Amino acid sequence: MNLLRIDFAGRLITLVTLAIAIVWAFPLYWAVITTLKPEFEVAQPGLNLLPKTWTLGAYTHVLTTTKIGQWYVNSVVVAVAVTVLVVMMGALCGYALSQLRFRGRTALWFTVLASFMVPIQALIVTHFVLMSQFGLINSWLGIVLPQLIVPVVVIVYKQFFDSVPKDFREAARVDGANEFDIFFRIYLPMNWGVTTALAIITFIGAWNAFLWPFLVSTADDTMTVTVGITMVKENFGVQYARNLAAAVLAALPVAIAYLVFQRRVTQAIMLSAGIKG
Numbered sequence: 263m264n265l266l267r268i269d270f271a272g273r274l275i276t277l278v279t280l281a282i283a284i285v286w287a288f289p290l291y292w293a294v295i296t297t298l299k300p301e302f303e304v305a306q307p308g309l310n311l312l313p314k315t316w317t318l319g320a321y322t323h324v325l326t327t328t329k330i331g332q333w334y335v336n337s338v339v340v341a342v343a344v345t346v347l348v349v350m351m352g353a354l355c356g357y358a359l360s361q362l363r364f365r366g367r368t369a370l371w372f373t374v375l376a377s378f379m380v381p382i383q384a385l386i387v388t389h390f391v392l393m394s395q396f397g398l399i400n401s402w403l404g405i406v407l408p409q410l411i412v413p414v415v416v417i418v419y420k421q422f423f424d425s426v427p428k429d430f431r432e433a434a435r436v437d438g439a440n441e442f443d444i445f446f447r448i449y450l451p452m453n454w455g456v457t458t459a460l461a462i463i464t465f466i467g468a469w470n471a472f473l474w475p476f477l478v479s480t481a482d483d484t485m486t487v488t489v490g491i492t493m494v495k496e497n498f499g500v501q502y503a504r505n506l507a508a509a510v511l512a513a514l515p516v517a518i519a520y521l522v523f524q525r526r527v528t529q530a531i532m533l534s535a536g537i538k539g
Contacts, residue, residue, distance in 0.1 A: 297321065297507040304502045320507035324494060329482050330511060333490035337469055337515075339402055340486055344409045344468035349461050352412060356419025357445050361431060371420075378413035383473065385411075390477055400481045408474055415460055422453045462523045469516050487512045 296304055297320045299313040324330055358364075359371050389408040398404030426449060434444045450457065475486045482490070491508040 293506050294510060297503055297510055299503055301501055301503050320501075320503040321511070323504050324508045324511060328490070328494055328508070329485075330487065330490060330508070332483060333485055333487040333512075334515075336402070336484060337486040337488070340405050340409075340475070341465050341468040343402070343406045345461050345465040347406070347410050348412045348415055348464050349457060351410065352415030352460070353419050353450060353457065354445070355416045357423055357449055359416070360420045360423035361444075361449075362441070374413050374416050377411070378417065382408075382411065386474065386477065389474070393478060398478075400479055400484045402484065404478050405475050405484070405486070408478075409468060409471060412464065415464070418456065418460065419453070422456050423449055426452060458523075462519065466516050466519060 295311070295313065298316055298318070299310075300315050300317050300319065303310070303314060355374075359367060359374070385408070393399055393404045393407070396404075398407070430448050430452075431444055434448055439447070469486075470488060471486070472488045476489045476492070479485050479489060482493070485493070491505075491512050494505055494508045
């Protein structure tokens with residue numbers, strides 16, 4: 263009897279989970295299907311789960327009449343630059359806070375913790391004024407620099423470096439290794455999984471960033487793809503298929519990256535959630 267109850271409960275949980283997954287995935291399905299319909303069919307009343315006429319016209323229009331190629335290049339440059347700099351600076355700062363003893367170390371650590379509690383949106387005005395004074399509006403550098411403030415990366419690295427046995431560091435010092443040798447040859451390779459996870463989640467966050475790139479880039483040549491797709495407009499009202507096609511093309515690289523590195527992304531999210539908890 264107990265086994266039957268357990269089996270019934272397991273099947274019920276499976277069905278509920280499946281139903282929730284379908285409800286969650288339906289808007290994504292609907293967006294993709296809409297991009298494959300002609301515009302007149304999108305505007306028709308009723309719910310058609312499949313197009314009556316299949317077409318790639320929306321994608322062709324976006325690819326041929328917009329600067330989405332340039333926007334892709336801008337997004338790749340910005341996302342890669344942010345990822346490399348955030349991970350490297352976070353690792354170095356985390357190592358210094360974990361392994362080095364210097365004046366002001368405790369104050370610096372509490373500053374990092376305090377900055378983690380400040381939402382980046384609260385600094386938007388300050389960042390904009392600073393980038394404007396430096397003449398970095400409408401430039402890659404102006405988009406990248408404010409996105410380098412990611413305290414959670416420093417906190418995660420410090421925690422993992424704290425868990426490395428001190429014997430490794432002492433043995434390396436006896437062999438004459440300097441701090442950079444110890445960091446790059448011992449500590450960083452031992453936490454390579456963490457580095458990979460943080461790099462992936464940082465890249466996805468930088469690619470999806472909208473608010474700051476939207477404020478700092480007003481020229482087509484410097485817009486990232488998330489900002490550029492908002493410029494896809496028509497003279498004859500809203501063209502839903504074309505707008506959704508632009509959104510799908512913008513999200514495609516991130517979706518592929520997530521599918522390929524799903525385990526690492528999940529690990530990074532769990533790390534971040536553990537720090538916030």
